[in-house]
Amino acid sequence: MLKDHGRSKYGADLPLREKDREVFGRIRDYVQNSCQTVDVLNLAKSVATFGATSMDDLAISMGASDIVRGLVNIWTVAMLGVDSTDVSLVYFLHYCKAGGGFIQMRSDDVGGGQHLRFRGGSQALATGLLSCLKQNSVVLNAAVKRIEQHLDIGCIVTIGDGRQFRSQRVISTVPSTLLPQISFSPQLSVDKLWLISQSKMGSYAKVFLCYLEPWWRRRGLCGLSQSPNGTISLTRDVSSDKDGLYALACFVVGERARVWAQKSPDDRIAEVLTDVDRIYGSDIPRPVHTQEQIWNNEKFSEGAPCPVVPVSCLVSLSRDNWRAEGYIHFAGTETSTTWKGYMEGALVSGDRAAREVLETFAVDWTSARAKL
Ligand SMILES: Cc1cc2nc3c(=O)[nH]c(=O)nc-3n(C[C@H](O)[C@H](O)[C@H](O)COP(=O)(O)OP(=O)(O)OC[C@H]3O[C@@H](n4cnc5c(N)ncnc54)[C@H](O)[C@@H]3O)c2cc1C
Numbered sequence: 001m002l003k004d005h006g007r008s009k010y011g012a013d014l015p016l017r018e019k020d021r022e023v024f025g026r027i028r029d030y031v032q033n034s035c036q037t038v039d040v041l042n043l044a045k046s047v048a049t050f051g052a053t054s055m056d057d058l059a060i061s062m063g064a065s066d067i068v069r070g071l072v073n074i075w076t077v078a079m080l081g082v083d084s085t086d087v088s089l090v091y092f093l094h095y096c097k098a099g100g101g102f103i104q105m106r107s108d109d110v111g112g113g114q115h116l117r118f119r120g121g122s123q124a125l126a127t128g129l130l131s132c133l134k135q136n137s138v139v140l141n142a143a144v145k146r147i148e149q150h151l152d153i154g155c156i157v158t159i160g161d162g163r164q165f166r167s168q169r170v171i172s173t174v175p176s177t178l179l180p181q182i183s184f185s186p187q188l189s190v191d192k193l194w195l196i197s198q199s200k201m202g203s204y205a206k207v208f209l210c211y212l213e214p215w216w217r218r219r220g221l222c223g224l225s226q227s228p229n230g231t232i233s234l235t236r237d238v239s240s241d242k243d244g245l246y247a248l249a250c251f252v253v254g255e256r257a258r259v260w261a262q263k264s265p266d267d268r269i270a271e272v273l274t275d276v277d278r279i280y281g282s283d284i285p286r287p288v289h290t291q292e293q294i295w296n297n298e299k300f301s302e303g304a305p306c307p308v309v310p311v312s313c314l315v316s317l318s319r320d321n322w323r324a325e326g327y328i329h330f331a332g333t334e335t336s337t338t339w340k341g342y343m344e345g346a347l348v349s350g351d352r353a354a355r356e357v358l359e360t361f362a363v364d365w366t367s368a369r370a371k372l
Helices: 018-037 043-050 055-061 066-080 089-098 102-106 123-130 176-181 190-198 255-261 265-280 311-320 343-360 365-370
Strands: 144-150 154-159 164-167 170-172 183-185 204-211 234-237 246-253 289-294 328-330
Touching: 018 055, 018 066, 018 089, 018 102, 043 089, 043 311, 055 066, 055 089, 066 089, 066 102, 066 246, 089 311, 170 343, 176 190, 190 311, 204 255, 204 265, 246 255, 246 265, 255 265, 265 289, 328 343
Parallel strands: 144 183, 170 328
Antiparallel strands: 144 154, 154 164, 204 246, 204 289, 234 246
């Protein structure tokens, strides 16, 4: 469903005027083909090729009308929480390449970014990993305040209540935008400090509307809608039929999310419901429960899903590439060149950082991993 334009078959062309459809298709193909040409390890080279063009500049230069620009904006806000005016073409291409290409990232098909969901929520991944570890090996609710490195004794990590932990190595998975909350001694490299100070988390919120039944399916709809204007950018069917849970997730993202989040909770929900009516019609059932999640209000997220790096920092990032600094190693989804910004990227980066550490102790990574 495309707001104000009507429905189209899932996966088919959007219900646009012929000219808009043609331009939209060309921009999509350009992004898909160009992202395959970039070398994920060489951002500097891509900056030389694509310059500082934003995604919106790209759309305009390819002849996009307002509606097509709005649709391109949906790509960037949905995937990064940042409007197309604020994300560079080069960063977006690298982001897409890491996820196997633009089309794959947006796809619901096998291997696509939207193919699978966790029954019961993605927390299941963290709790599942925790169950593989020795009891009491994870300290929860402990914000790290300081990390010191000493040549003779290794690292000392200090948490909020003053407790200290000593280790030979540290792996930090704290998103770069939150690293300023930790004091490092000695300081991190100039490249990392520059990156940390300039990267920006997207504005991201979801509102879940729970219903007694999936009414949209009765109307022949899959629950996916796109709105180039208004409060909501996207809706998706996030039901878990086995659990009798029928829900639409409404994505409030980008600049719209920042403005919307400042309103009162009642006004926020009212605005979302009005927008859903405008997309699907005012005769749809009322939700029996609503639940909102605003990632920018979370102290340990400050936005989602992954820090966006401006063009001015891409050469520094290319040079630094999240290399270890002394005894400190860096992981987390943004450090990954595979599915950056996704859970897969976080897992791959954890694997890579663990290997870096084990190699410094001359432990064979393959046999260590096989024991897990
Ligand atoms: C709304 C939304 C939708 C998403 N959709 C998808 C999706 O469909 N598919 C997908 O694969 N991914 C999705 N993601 C992205 C996915 O959640 C992230 O890629 C993944 O969580 C990144 O893992 P991470 O370990 O790198 O970072 P995080 O999950 O952010 O973990 C970082 C951890 O560091 C902790 N921390 C921060 N500061 C400190 C400190 N000072 N001391 C100690 N700990 C600290 C935080 O509490 C947090 O637990 C989505 C994210 C959001 C928010």
